[in-house]
Amino acid sequence: METSGKQRPTMADVAEQAGVSRALVSIVFRDQPGASPRTRDRVLRVADEIGYRPDSAARLLARGRSRTLGVMFTVHQPFQADLVEGIYPEAERLGYDVLLSATTRGRGEARAVEALLGHRCEAVILLGPDAQPADLDALGHRTVAVSVGRRVPHARVDSVHTAEGKGVRQAMEHLVELGHRGIVHIDGGRGPGSAERRRAYRTAMRRHGLERELRVIPGEHTEQSGIDAGRLLLAERDHGRPLPTAVLAGNDRCAMGLLMTLARAGVEVPRDLSVVGYDDSHLSHLMPIGLTTVRQDAVLMAEYAVRFAVERLENAVSEPREAVLDPKLTVRGTSGPPPGG
Amino acid sequence: METSGKQRPTMADVAEQAGVSRALVSIVFRDQPGASPRTRDRVLRVADEIGYRPDSAARLLARGRSRTLGVMFTVHQPFQADLVEGIYPEAERLGYDVLLSATTRGRGEARAVEALLGHRCEAVILLGPDAQPADLDALGHRTVAVSVGRRVPHARVDSVHTAEGKGVRQAMEHLVELGHRGIVHIDGGRGPGSAERRRAYRTAMRRHGLERELRVIPGEHTEQSGIDAGRLLLAERDHGRPLPTAVLAGNDRCAMGLLMTLARAGVEVPRDLSVVGYDDSHLSHLMPIGLTTVRQDAVLMAEYAVRFAVERLENAVSEPREAVLDPKLTVRGTSGPPPGG
DNA sequence: GCGCGCTACTAGAGCGCGCTAGTCGACCCC
DNA sequence: GGGGTCGACTAGCGCGCTCTAGTAGCGCGC
Numbered sequence: 001m002e003t004s005g006k007q008r009p010t011m012a013d014v015a016e017q018a019g020v021s022r023a024l025v026s027i028v029f030r031d032q033p034g035a036s037p038r039t040r041d042r043v044l045r046v047a048d049e050i051g052y053r054p055d056s057a058a059r060l061l062a063r064g065r066s067r068t069l070g071v072m073f074t075v076h077q078p079f080q081a082d083l084v085e086g087i088y089p090e091a092e093r094l095g096y097d098v099l100l101s102a103t104t105r106g107r108g109e110a111r112a113v114e115a116l117l118g119h120r121c122e123a124v125i126l127l128g129p130d131a132q133p134a135d136l137d138a139l140g141h142r143t144v145a146v147s148v149g150r151r152v153p154h155a156r157v158d159s160v161h162t163a164e165g166k167g168v169r170q171a172m173e174h175l176v177e178l179g180h181r182g183i184v185h186i187d188g189g190r191g192p193g194s195a196e197r198r199r200a201y202r203t204a205m206r207r208h209g210l211e212r213e214l215r216v217i218p219g220e221h222t223e224q225s226g227i228d229a230g231r232l233l234l235a236e237r238d239h240g241r242p243l244p245t246a247v248l249a250g251n252d253r254c255a256m257g258l259l260m261t262l263a264r265a266g267v268e269v270p271r272d273l274s275v276v277g278y279d280d281s282h283l284s285h286l287m288p289i290g291l292t293t294v295r296q297d298a299v300l301m302a303e304y305a306v307r308f309a310v311e312r313l314e315n316a317v318s319e320p321r322e323a324v325l326d327p328k329l330t331v332r333g334t335s336g337p338p339p340g341g
Numbered sequence: 342m343e344t345s346g347k348q349r350p351t352m353a354d355v356a357e358q359a360g361v362s363r364a365l366v367s368i369v370f371r372d373q374p375g376a377s378p379r380t381r382d383r384v385l386r387v388a389d390e391i392g393y394r395p396d397s398a399a400r401l402l403a404r405g406r407s408r409t410l411g412v413m414f415t416v417h418q419p420f421q422a423d424l425v426e427g428i429y430p431e432a433e434r435l436g437y438d439v440l441l442s443a444t445t446r447g448r449g450e451a452r453a454v455e456a457l458l459g460h461r462c463e464a465v466i467l468l469g470p471d472a473q474p475a476d477l478d479a480l481g482h483r484t485v486a487v488s489v490g491r492r493v494p495h496a497r498v499d500s501v502h503t504a505e506g507k508g509v510r511q512a513m514e515h516l517v518e519l520g521h522r523g524i525v526h527i528d529g530g531r532g533p534g535s536a537e538r539r540r541a542y543r544t545a546m547r548r549h550g551l552e553r554e555l556r557v558i559p560g561e562h563t564e565q566s567g568i569d570a571g572r573l574l575l576a577e578r579d580h581g582r583p584l585p586t587a588v589l590a591g592n593d594r595c596a597m598g599l600l601m602t603l604a605r606a607g608v609e610v611p612r613d614l615s616v617v618g619y620d621d622s623h624l625s626h627l628m629p630i631g632l633t634t635v636r637q638d639a640v641l642m643a644e645y646a647v648r649f650a651v652e653r654l655e656n657a658v659s660e661p662r663e664a665v666l667d668p669k670l671t672v673r674g675t676s677g678p679p680p681g682g
Numbered sequence: 683g684c685g686c687g688c689t690a691c692t693a694g695a696g697c698g699c700g701c702t703a704g705t706c707g708a709c710c711c712c
Numbered sequence: 713g714g715g716g717t718c719g720a721c722t723a724g725c726g727c728g729c730t731c732t733a734g735t736a737g738c739g740c741g742c
Contacts, residue, residue, distance in 0.1 A: 010698055021722045026700060036720060051483060056459040057398040057407070058698035061727045066398070075422035076623070084416050085445040097456070100441035104426040115438070118397040119460075142392065223627045231629070257627060263604035264629050282417070286564045286598060288572070288605050351728055362692045367730065377690060399728035402697045684742090692735075697728105705722075711715095 009052040018046040029054055056097070060120055068097040069309055070116030072109060073127040075102050077221070078253070078281040079298060080127045083148060086302025087125065094310050110135075117143060123309035128192035140320070144312045146305045149192035149296075151322070158308040160301050160323045164196035165203075167294035167327030171248055171276045172204035174292075174329055178337045180246040180274065182213050186229045186258065188250030189220040197278065201248060219250050226257025234265050243273055245338035252277040252284055252293055259287065259334065270336030280330055289333025296327055350393040359387040370395055397438075401461055409438040410650055411457030413450060414468040416443050418562070419594070419622040420639060421468045424489060427643025428466065435651050451476075458484060464650035469533035481661070485653045487646045490533035490637075492663070499649040501642050501664040505534045508635035508668030509541035512589055512617045513549070515633075515670055519678045521587040521615065523554050527570045527599065529591030530561040538619065542589060560591055567598025575606050584608070586679035587615040593624040593634055600628065600675065611677030621671055630674025637668055 011029075015022040020039060027034045028043040035043070046052075060066040069091050073080045084100065091098045099119055101112040109131050116124055123144035129136060133155050139145050140156030147159040175183055185201040188194030198216060205214040217232065219225035226249060237243050249255035255277030259269060267273055269289075277284060277293035284291040304323040311317055352370075356363040361380060368375045369384040376384070387393075401407045410432050414421045425441065432439045440460055442453040450472050457465055464485035470477060474496050480486050481497030488500040516524055526542040529535030539557060546555040558573065560566035567590060578584050590596035596618035600610060608614055610630075618625060618634035625632040645664040652658055 012698080022699085023701085023722055023724090024720085027721085030700080034720065039720080053455070053458060055402075055461060055698055057401045057461050058727090059700075060398045061396075061402055061729085062698075062700040064700095064727075075425050076419065078417065081416035084443055088443070088445055088448050099460075100443060102425055102429070102441060104429055107429050114394075118394060119440075120396060120398050223624075227627070227629060260601075260604075260628050263601075283564075286568070287601050288568060353728080363729085364692055364694090364731085365690085368691085371730080375690065380690080396728055399697090400730075402699085403728075403730040405697075405730095686740080688738085688740105690735105690737085693733090695730105695732085697730085700725105700727085702725090703723090706720090708717105708719085710717080712713105 008055075009050045010055070011052070013050060014043060014047045014052050017050060018043045066097070066120040066122055067095060068099055068119070068121045069306065070099045070101060070113075070119070070121030070124045071127065072101050072103065072112045072116065072124065072129070075104060077128070078283055079149075079251070079279045079296070082281060082298035083127055083302045083305075086299040087306055090303045090306040094306065096306070096310060113139065122313050125305050125309060130190060130192075144309055146308045148301055148305045151196070152320075156320055158305075158312065158321045158323075160304040160308065160325070161193065162296045162301070162325045162327040164193045164327070165200040167278065167296075167329070168197050168200035168248070169204055170327070170329035171278075171292075171294055172201065172208070174331065174335065175246045175248070175274060175276065176208050176210075178246075178274070178335065179340075180338045181210055182242070182244040182338075183210070183246045183248060184215045184217060184233070184244040185248045186217045186219040186226065186250050186254055188254070189218065189225075191221040191250065193278075194221075194250060197250065213244075215244070219254055221251045221253055223253050223257035223260075225250065226254040226259070227261050228257075229254070230258045230261030230265075234261070234267075243267070245340075246274040246276070246335070248276050248278075250278065252279045252281045252291060255291055255293070255334075256283050256286065259291075269334050272339055274335040274338070276335055284330070284332065287333065292332045292335035293330055294327045295330045297325060300325060349396075350391045351396070352393070354391060355384060355388045355393050358391060359384045407438070407461040407463055408436060409440055409460070409462045410647065411440045411442060411454075411460070411462030411465045412468065413442050413444060413453045413457065413465065413470070416445060418469070419624055420490075420592070420620045420637070423622060423639035424468055424643050424646075427640040428647055431644045431647040435647065437647070437651060454480065463654050466646050466650060471531055471533075485650055487649045489642055489646045492537070493661075497661055499646075499653065499662045499664075501645040501649065501666070502534065503637045503642075503666045503668040505537035505668070506541040506544075508619065508637075508670070509538050509589070510545055511668070511670035512619075512633075512635055513542065513545035515672065515676065516587045516589070516615060516617065517545075517549050517551075519587075519615070519676065521679045522551055523583070523585040523679075524551070524587045524589060525556045525558060525574070525585040526589045527558045527560040527567065527591050527595055529595070530559065530566075532562040532591065534619075535562075535591060538591065554585075556585070560595055562592045562594055564594050564598035564601075566591065567595040567600070568602050569598075570595070571599045571602030571606075575602070575608075584614055586681075587617070587676070589617050589619075591619065593618040593620045593622045593632060596632055596634070596675075597624050597627065600632075610675050613680055615676040615679070617676055625671070625673065628675065633673045633676035634671055635668045636671045638666060641666060 011025045015025045101115045103112045125146045128149040137155035145157045187198045217229045277291045280293045280295035284293045352366045356366045442456045444453045466487045469490040478496035486498045528539045558570045621634045621636035625634045
């Protein structure tokens with residue numbers, strides 16, 4: 001029974017055991033021509049026996065490149081989890097490794113990014129970054145950076161996001177067509193995409209001649225935010241102000257919080273009130289009737305992000321690029337005609 | 342405007358600019374005695390100017406140790422997100438770096454762990470591993486491994502988990518005291534802790550003389566599972582079989598799915614039915630009335646896991662250790678007396 | 683003068699790998 | 713049989729850092 005403190009085997013160990021040179025082992029492990037099938041087999045067998053695994057630190061040091069993409073993300077955001085799920089396969093397909101670094105309460109974006117760069121990531125993919133554009137621009141000058149879910153207009157940073165305006169417009173048209181007029185928006189505060197969604201909501205309300213009904217309840221991309229907004233609306237109702245007939249939530253989490261609050265208060269969705277979310281994260285399916293929401297294709301966004309990073313690394317793209325994906329309203333059970341309609 | 346393809350500066354660059362030896366720069370950056378304050382300042386200033394940052398790959402290669410802990414986790418599990426949040430600060434406190442590796446659909450536990458080991462993690466912390474005990478044992482022989490949320494009885498793996506039995510017992514006693522008899526358990530399938538929870542549920546039912554009411558609905562630790570179970574129960578009710586008066590869900594996500602389904606069907610919680618979750622993830626607060634759940638202290642578990650790993654690395658602990666934390670029933674709004682009671 | 687201890691600093695050998703520039707033998711072609 | 717090509721393999725440098733074993737210089741006591 002070996003001790004766990006034992007030295008991990010190196011290429012030299014494999015080479016010795018297999019009776020070949022270190023270089024040959026290297027060739028075998030890089031899957032390069034220059035080794036006979038027989039030797040190849042033997043080397044791999046020996047390596048497996050003694051439990052050798054290539055040391056990526058050394059490998060990375062030796063070849064100039066790390067072929068590693070760093071991903072900064074926030075635990076607790078289901079949509080970002082979807083993105084992470086999409087990043088892995090695409091990175092692998094292009095021959096890149098992925099390193100994750102989470103932002104948490106005591107660990108800001110700067111820290112998370114530093115960790116990634118320290119590990120020699122060649123590029124950094126930032127999921128919903130909250131940093132100042134200037135900081136992002138600075139980062140973009142130090143390394144290849146891609147922002148997902150948030151535009152970064154005047155910075156040396158590629159970005160991938162959805163046409164928030166279109167998504168909101170679709171949602172609004174859907175609601176208006178159903179007959180809604182009192183449509184409230186719970187916004188996402190500083191969350192990625194919120195500013196654009198808020199703006200598009202305002203525009204849509206005005207376009208439909210509903211400026212008098214226009215109302216934005218400040219929030220953020222959390223369930224709590226939806227709960228708070230729901231309580232606010234219910235409290236107002238109890239004081240005589242009628243409920244809106246529809247709510248456009250900042251994202252799915254917010255919509256879920258709102259739905260829970262409404263359900264508890266006996267407000268039936270969509271009979272008494274319609275709710276539209278944003279993201280189409282797996283939460284959307286949580287409700288039996290399904291959440292009407294604006295779908296952002298996480299897999300596609302992830303693929304774009306990875307490809308932007310890789311292309312910039314390999315082809316020395318100079319201009320910052322922007323991928324704007326079309327969102328798609330996904331009508332499910334939480335939207336319907338307004339009570340009076 | 343520099344190109345991003347520019348070589349990153351190395352210690353040699355700093356040394357040259359500062360007019361000292363490479364070794365001295367190394368001393369400064371390791372915060373070791375042997376450099377005068379003046380030189381120290383100068384080196385740091387120069388380093389900052391030219392944008393030098395230590396290359397952790399090279400550093401890691403040079404000193405034998407990486408001082409890095411690898412964490413395998415599943416995106417999409419809020420409780421694991423809580424754990425990750427707890428791991429970072431404790432690791433930092435003990436001077437360790439953290440590397441995350443996610444399991445996703447196309448990326449199994451083996452792959453995730455390989456990635457970590459390839460990056461020279463000295464120890465691996467597995468959040469809710471699903472691997473065979475034999476595989477875990479093998480892993481434990483190759484490196485230091487800690488399993489969180491799942492016991493690994495006969496393997497060279499430390500583990501941190503809660504006393505599932507106690508948690509379930511508390512929940513069951515709470516329900517029985519309220520007067521419940523028809524208590525159904527939606528289990529967590531192969532999810533971490535499920536086996537123990539299921540067993541404890543059965544034991545508790547028998548202890549209270551309710552073996553005739555005993556019922557386990559197979560499930561897993563997802564919202565969908567709760568939804569499915571809810572639909573099943575509702576369908577049965579429509580065919581004449583009465584609803585149970587209480588449900589002990591496999592975890593909070595499952596409980597949430599169930600609650601959504603019940604709310605939609607007009608079943609009022611806790612008036613018509615009580616629901617108890619497990620984990621006390623942030624989901625528990627989602628419902629305005631709050632989810633009655635069994636609290637697992639994620640931060641404490643994370644601290645134990647990190648400490649186990651570090652102590653084993655530094656003090657050559659030989660015996661596998663096990664931390665069993667006491668869960669605590671947290672009574673909120675989803676539990677109450679049964680309809681008839 | 684010499685040895686001593688101390689601080690400030692440097693030389694240089696690795697860490698485990700990738701990769702370039704080879705070597706060596708077999709085979710082929712005129 | 714000389715020269716060329718090709719496949720299989722090896723020697724050894726260098727990646728950016730850490731760390732041991734130094735050296736240089738200085739003040740001190742005798």
